[in-house]
Each structure stands twice: as C-alpha cells, then as structure tokens.
Amino acid sequence: MEYIDLKSQYSRYKEEIDKNVIECMTNANFILGKEVELFERNLAEYVGVNHSIGCGSGTDALHLIYMAYDIGRGDAIFCPDMTFIASIEPACLMGAVPVFCDINPSTFNISVESLERQICNVLNEGKLKPKAIVAVDFLGNPADYDELLFIAKKYNLLLIEDAAQATGSSYKGNMCGSLGDVSATSFFPSKPLGCYGDGGAVFTDDREILNTILSLRVHGKGKTKYDNIRLGLNSRLDTVQAAVLSIKLKYLSDEMKKRQMVAQRYREAFNNRFRMQEISCDNMSSYAQFVICTDNKKERDELKQYLSDNSIPSIVYYPNALHNLPVFRDIEIYGEKLENAVKYGECNLGLPFSPFLSTEDQDKVINVVLRYGGRR
Numbered sequence: 001m002e003y004i005d006l007k008s009q010y011s012r013y014k015e016e017i018d019k020n021v022i023e024c025m026t027n028a029n030f031i032l033g034k035e036v037e038l039f040e041r042n043l044a045e046y047v048g049v050n051h052s053i054g055c056g057s058g059t060d061a062l063h064l065i066y067m068a069y070d071i072g073r074g075d076a077i078f079c080p081d082m083t084f085i086a087s088i089e090p091a092c093l094m095g096a097v098p099v100f101c102d103i104n105p106s107t108f109n110i111s112v113e114s115l116e117r118q119i120c121n122v123l124n125e126g127k128l129k130p131k132a133i134v135a136v137d138f139l140g141n142p143a144d145y146d147e148l149l150f151i152a153k154k155y156n157l158l159l160i161e162d163a164a165q166a167t168g169s170s171y172k173g174n175m176c177g178s179l180g181d182v183s184a185t186s187f188f189p190s191k192p193l194g195c196y197g198d199g200g201a202v203f204t205d206d207r208e209i210l211n212t213i214l215s216l217r218v219h220g221k222g223k224t225k226y227d228n229i230r231l232g233l234n235s236r237l238d239t240v241q242a243a244v245l246s247i248k249l250k251y252l253s254d255e256m257k258k259r260q261m262v263a264q265r266y267r268e269a270f271n272n273r274f275r276m277q278e279i280s281c282d283n284m285s286s287y288a289q290f291v292i293c294t295d296n297k298k299e300r301d302e303l304k305q306y307l308s309d310n311s312i313p314s315i316v317y318y319p320n321a322l323h324n325l326p327v328f329r330d331i332e333i334y335g336e337k338l339e340n341a342v343k344y345g346e347c348n349l350g351l352p353f354s355p356f357l358s359t360e361d362q363d364k365v366i367n368v369v370l371r372y373g374g375r376r
C-alpha cells in the first residue's frame with residue numbers, strides 16, 4: 001500500500017498524459033510554450049480568479065508574491081506556527097521577520113485570537129511594521145477567511161493565501177486559491193493537483209500584480225527578456241509539467257468527490273477513538289493529508305510503529321512547530337504559548353489516503369488502526 005498512490009492515478013490517465021507530453025517534446029517548445037498558457041487559463045477559471053501565473057514551485061509562488069508586494073527588512077509577517085516552512089521562508093530570505101501564531105486546536109488552522117494578540121504585541125513593541133498575514137489551508141482545510149479578512153482590514157494588512165495543500169478545496173462556495181488578496185499553490189507531485197516534478201502558481205485578480213509577477217518570473221524582464229527593469233527569479237512552469245497538469249485538472253473535480261468518500265469512511269470509523277480536523281459543513285477539504293490525532297506523543301509513536309509492523313505507511317505531518325525549528329531559535333514569540341501547534345506536532349499521524357484508495361486498503365487501514373486503539 002502506498003501513502004499517496006500516484007501510480008494508480010497515472011495508470012488511469014496514462015494514454016492522455018503520454019500523448020500530451022510526447023506532443024510537447026515533438027514541438028520542442030519547452031519554456032512557456034502554449035500548453036502553459038492554456039493550463040494557466042483553465043486553472044484560473046477552475047479557481048475563479050482573473051489570472052493564474054505558473055512558476056517553478058509553490059515556494060517560488062510565495063517568493064514571487066513577497067517580492068511583488070515589496071516585503072523585506074522591518075516587516076512582520078504573521079504565520080501559523082504549524083505549516084511547512086515554505087509558507088514563510090521566502091519572506092525571511094528577504095529580511096522580513098516571521099511572527100508565529102498558534103493554531104486553532106479543532107481546525108488546525110491559524111487561530112484568529114492568537115493572530116490578533118500577536119499583531120497587538122508587534123504594534124506595542126514598535127520595532128516592526130505589521131505587513132502581511134500568510135494564511136495556510138492546512139491539510140486542505142480552508143482557513144477562516146471571513147475572520148481573517150476582517151482582521152486584515154482592521155490592521156491594514158495584506159492577506160496572502162498559501163493554498164499549496166488546497167487546490168480543489170472550497171470555502172463557503174469559493175475555491176481555495178481565490179480567498180486571499182493574492183494566493184499561491186504548489187504542484188509538488190503529492191499535492192492534490194500534482195505534476196511530475198516541481199511546479200507552482202500564483203493567483204490574483206490584480207492586473208498590476210499580474211504584470212509584476214510575469215516580469216519577476218523571467219529575471220525582472222521589461223518588454224523583452226533582455227531589457228530587465230528589476231531583479232527577479234528564473235521561475236517558470238515547465239511546458240511538459242503544464243501538459244501533465246492539463247490532463248489532471250480535467251479530472252480534479254471527480255477526484256475531489258472520491259476524496260470526500262474515502263474521508264467519510266475514515267471519519268465514521270475513527271470518530272469515537274481519535275481527534276480529527278474539524279471541517280465546517282460550509283467548506284470542502286481536498287484532504288491533501290488525512291490526519292488523526294492521539295492523546296499524546298508516546299501513543300502516536302506506538303501507533304506509527306504498529307502500522308509499520310502491519311505494512312501500513314504513515315507520515316507525521318509535521319513533527320515540529322515552526323518556532324521550535326533550529327533555524328527560528330532566535331525569533332521573538334512575544335510570550336505567546338503556541339501550545340496547540342506543539343501538541344499537534346506531537347500527536348498527529350497521516351494515514352494512507354488517495355482518491356483511488358481501494359475499499360480493501362481502506363478496510364485494512366481502518367482495521368489495523370482500530371485494533372491498535374482497542375489494545376489500549
């Protein structure tokens with residue numbers, strides 16, 4: 001059994017994907033070919049934004065956003081303490097300071113109470129300028145955008161949506177990727193919409209930001225590639241990757257439905273035994289990961305070992321709250337306890353999950369997990 005089964009997905013779409021990829025190679029138009037433009041247009045339509053801009057990875061998408069909004073030295077960026085480092089890393093590279101906020105213990109997304117306390121702490125200290133919130137749709141579950149937009153407006157902050165795990169998710173009827181002032185996603189192979197290497201995209205309705213990012217992704221080009229008007233990156237979505245993604249995008253809605261069905265089965269089976277991410281009935285999660293939480297770290301580690309002994313892969317998503325990472329040792333946390341993020345890191349365990357996980361494999365996972373639970 002695979003943790004995320006990309007092989008069975010490929011075997012379903014093989015004919016179409018192979019045809020598209022071979023066509024790219026035949027046309028030998030590898031950088032920003034017409035497949036990229038087509039995919040960008042179709043993805044923008046799917047997400048419900050004016051523009052999507054393909055780039056080299058999800059990390060680069062965030063980097064391009066931070067660059068386009070001139071984030072840098074002296075700026076405070078508010079970030080959930082439980083996410084992948086890439087949510088905030090490019091801003092730190094540009095000299096901004098991360099301000100970590102605790103997560104809501106039920107939704108595992110940024111706690112708006114902790115966020116507002118941290119904004120006030122930064123304002124009271126007076127050293128940094130509060131500049132942006134990066135909200136993460138963690139594990140595919142949309143963050144609380146009504147509340148976040150209210151806070152962003154109140155303190156005049158940019159709201160960036162890191163939808164790397166949430167292509168296909170929706171919040172009150174609107175797709176993730178359309179919920180921030182500007183949004184980023186990733187096409188890393190194991191993400192809900194993944195390519196066959198690295199890739200990512202920025203989403204925006206703003207024409208000016210569109211033009212800035214189109215320039216930034218090609219070394220800050222002006223009218224042509226060789227009249228550079230700013231410093232940028234080399235970060236494009238490969239034509240071959242766009243050719244793969246175009247096929248997968250066609251089936252994404254169908255895969256989302258299948259993901260809901262697998263998740264529903266898991267949820268019913270584990271309901272009385274493990275804590276799981278709370279997803280509001282107004283929202284839909286892509287379930288980039290399906291995570292259960294034990295009561296403590298010892299139990300989580302034992303369960304992980306027990307699954308492994310029974311040939312079931314599992315992954316801790318993620319083991320560390322960001323403020324505890326060695327790289328962020330010296331970051332000010334303003335006395336905020338961040339205990340929900342720490343606790344989540346100690347107790348979470350991701351189970352095998354894919355839209356095409358067979359009923360037999362679902363049964364096996366459920367039985368082994370419950371057998372462990374029953375042993376206690």
Ligand SMILES: *Cc1c(COP(=O)(O)O)cnc(C)c1O
Pocket residue numbers: 057058059060083084086087136162164165185186187188198199200
């Ligand atoms: C995967 C991920 C990223 C980075 O995407 P890459 O394509 O791997 O660079 C950023 N943020 C979150 C929340 C992610 O899960």
